[in-house]
Amino acid sequence: MRKIVLLLLLTLFGVSWLGIDAAAAAMPSAKPAVGQAVGSKNLELSQVRWANHTEALTGAAKLRLVMDVSGPVKASGVVINAPTPRLVVTVTGTTPGKGVADLTFDGQVVEKVSFDISGTDTKVTFDLPLKVEASDYKVFTLPSDAKANKPFRVVVDINKPLPLPDFSFTAGLKNKVIVIDPGHGGSDSGAIGPSRYQEKTVTLAVAQNVQDLLEKAGAKVIMTRQDDRDVFGSNATDVEELKARSSVGNNYKADIFLSIHADSFSNPAAGGTTTYYYQKTLYDSMMAEALQTSLIEAGNLQDRGARTANFYVIKRTQMPAALVELAFISNPNEEKLLSSPGFQQKMSLGIVRGLERFFDQAAKLN
Ligand SMILES: [Zn+2]
Incomplete structure (x- = not known):
């Protein structure tokens, strides 16, 4: 019985998700910004929302950030470990929309997310508390879904990496x-x-x-x-x-x-x-x-x-x-x-x- 309950409780969703989603639902988020030049080759990154998940079983934390885009784009990520650990995601052929602002988090998984223009692309930088391995993050896109009123999306998942234990224990209780x-x-x-x-x-x-x-x-x-x-x-x-x-x-x-x-x-x-x-x-x-x-x-x-x-x-x-x-x-x-x-x-x-x-x-x- 307990196992079933644990499976059901496997992910607990952060409040932030609901709050942001409700706000996004009230706004037609996929519309191009007012004043955007017709024929402008750059698409717009119009909305950003996120969710914190905690696995009940392991206590492992995860952040999902979703960016709405006004059309199909390519996105990829690269990890930079020095001087401080960062994940840099490039969303090609986009500029950040007016409503897109830098975000600050509690530092469990991510400390800060900033949005910058880099040539014709948007550069999304995730400041991380610890270095991450390639297996700790995922960047992917989701096509638009007119029926569900969902635009094209870029999704970034980041797992909180378990710190490498720098403890080194000897056997026995003596001197502990x-x-x-x-x-x-x-x-x-x-x-x-x-x-x-x-x-x-x-x-x-x-x-x-x-x-x-x-x-x-x-x-x-x-x-x-x-x-x-x-x-x-x-x-x-x-x-x-x-x-x-x-x-x-x-x-x-x-x-x-x-x-x-x-x-x-x-x-x-x-x-x-x-x-x-x-x-x-x-x-x-x-x-x-x-x-x-x-x-x-x-x-x-x-x-x-x-x-x-x-x-x-x-x-x-x-x-x-x-x-x-x-x-x-x-x-x-x-x-x-x-x-x-x-x-x-x-x-x-x-x-x-x-x-x-x-x-x-x-x-x-x-
Ligand atoms: Zn007690």
Whole structure:
């Protein structure tokens, strides 16, 4: 069942697409600009719109930019990597129309798109955050479709390239710098179980166990919080609080970042263990899979799998990161387990074994 849902959710469309498309639909976008000389050999690039896609399965991002042209043209792209990475698309025999202006993006896939006249062509330059390979982009044209009221189009697809992991991991836990983030704390209790047990209590207890175990194995552990408190401050916004936590990892240049949470759902029957990751490099999913396997071995709860998510602390940390949901605090049986020191210790051992398993696997990539 879950696989089907994931397939259906494979691409989530950015809001920008709908907004721009609606605007484009209200305007006859393929009409030549007013004042365009009759017999002018240059066609016009009349409208530009775009969509951001995120693959739910891998977290990989993609940008699609569509340019409407007043007639059939040829288009091709070339990648330039120095001094900064760029994709330059040439749309032959066109000039950018009046409504076509440079675009600025969030920098995930593309930072900026600019439109320039180059001889009799339009040169469309995509400033990129990272260099792309030929397999990371595609430039193609679509014929006009009178029935659908669609003009001739030039389409540019760009995938966000996964950064080449410049991490090089050795096997074992010794000397590893590991940030442990006990979820919630202080003014934020996290989820609360039917018997009023609080998520922030179990996350800290397990984090402290994990710290002990890791230090015994020779790792250096940095905790985002050592006790029951907010990391940024009690009056922080959610983003400030989460940024404070991921900054601990980034500032210490930690090898890995692990956030510990307990799950909650409206249906008290929901239960099980889940590990979340955001695929920044190959290592994120590798770490999440290793943790999930070891947590299931340790706790023997329902295996909800290693899944991708957009959570701030796993996305904005610069090192491999994972967020574990130990069990459902909203499930009366699992709430009881979460509050018991025996189960807490079992899951702590599971986490430590999972991390060890990850470093062993990652070392084999070297
Ligand atoms: Zn939580």
